[in-house]
Amino acid sequence: MKQWYKVIDVALCHDCNNCFMADKDEFVDNDWPGYTAPQPRHGHRWIDVRRRERGTYARVDVAYLPLLCQQCQNAPCEEAGNGAVYRRPDGIVMIDMEKAKGRKDLVDSCPYGVMWWNEEAQLPQKCILCAHLLDDATWQAHTTRCAHICPNVVMKTYFIEPEEMEKMIVDEGLEVYLPELGTKPNVLYKNLHQYTKNFISAGVLVDGDCYEGATVTLRSKEGGIACTLSGAGVANCEDTSILATRTTNFFGEFKFDGLNNGEYTLEVDAGGRKHSSTVTVDDQSLNLGFIEL
Incomplete structure (x- = not known):
């Protein structure tokens, strides 16, 4: 069955944070029933651009890693949620806004640190891969807001069969972030070595x-x-x-x-x-x- 995947090219990211602002525009003060409650105005970074400087003057470079919910196939938050977190057939990991009420413990279940606590709503929240847009046939871009706004085409969203993604992984040298966690993310990175290696x-x-x-x-x-x-x-x-x-x-x-x-x-x-x-x-x-x- 086809799955949603996101591919992020670390080499193309310039830390402009357009993706961060697009996420804020889409979710702050906006309620998407059946998907997620409004994101608080301050404190949350559902897409967080991490930075790493390598080397010393004059041989130095800087890499930027857009980090968001990895849409894991073996999601630790789903295991800890007891029904409060579930994975859709298309691969998107969702939080049930009713069952997750008061479940602050779920924030710590994410090994990537990309789940956030909404104190006012008493809810854990995270990137939902703009599922409300991907489910909307009238959304002509047919991709996430962050990918749609990116001027360097750092992010691409694919709805393809797992076998097609396996071929893409080999052909384009894609990797998952922190593979030792064994979570099998549907978010993959190109040129990840610029952030993780030396x-x-x-x-x-x-x-x-x-x-x-x-x-x-x-x-x-x-x-x-x-x-x-x-x-x-x-x-x-x-x-x-x-x-x-x-x-x-x-x-x-x-x-x-x-x-x-x-x-x-x-x-x-x-x-x-x-x-x-x-x-x-x-x-x-x-x-x-x-x-x-």
Whole structure:
């Protein structure tokens, strides 16, 4: 059966907060019977743009992560709700405004921190993926308000079969946020590594000048030479420790991104002049300055 999915490209988000304002415009002081009570004027961030700065001057970048209800298939709030939270057949997770009355405990059941408490209404609330609009045949945009307003097309809403989404995940390299939670979200991210992982970057100088065209190799501390024999008895060998290679640009710079925590070996070959060092990524991106050869 078709499901509603949202895909968010972290690389395209500029933190303009148009999505945040569209959400406020749609839900603050607006009652949508059967869907949700009015959102309070202050305090709630049903879509919250999180920020992360990586690296140090001058090799630094900033990533923005629009975070909202993940529309989980294994929703912890649904499990804790005892009927106060339910998942529609189309994948949208909803809060029953009658059964959830007084259930402040449900706010803490969300591991993503995207459920909010409405003190005046005594209700937990969250993003409902604009279900009231998606159910409305006259809503010509046929998407959520946040996706409709985004100038950079950071967000896209899809109503497709799970098999189609599985193909899209592979084709576009989509990921879920905090996969270790095992909640199986229907919200997926592209270029998520810019927010969740780290990079190693540096410049290469030869005789004091920026060196363009140096080959830089990043190796893991694990791996080695793996060989297989062909039918003709010929050995085909591969160095499995090599994670990636880069070529320095006009400014002599290189960058390896999407790295997990761990120890790496960095090797530089600039026209025969070589360098090797061990670097450790520990929850921080590394600007190694200049490697002088």
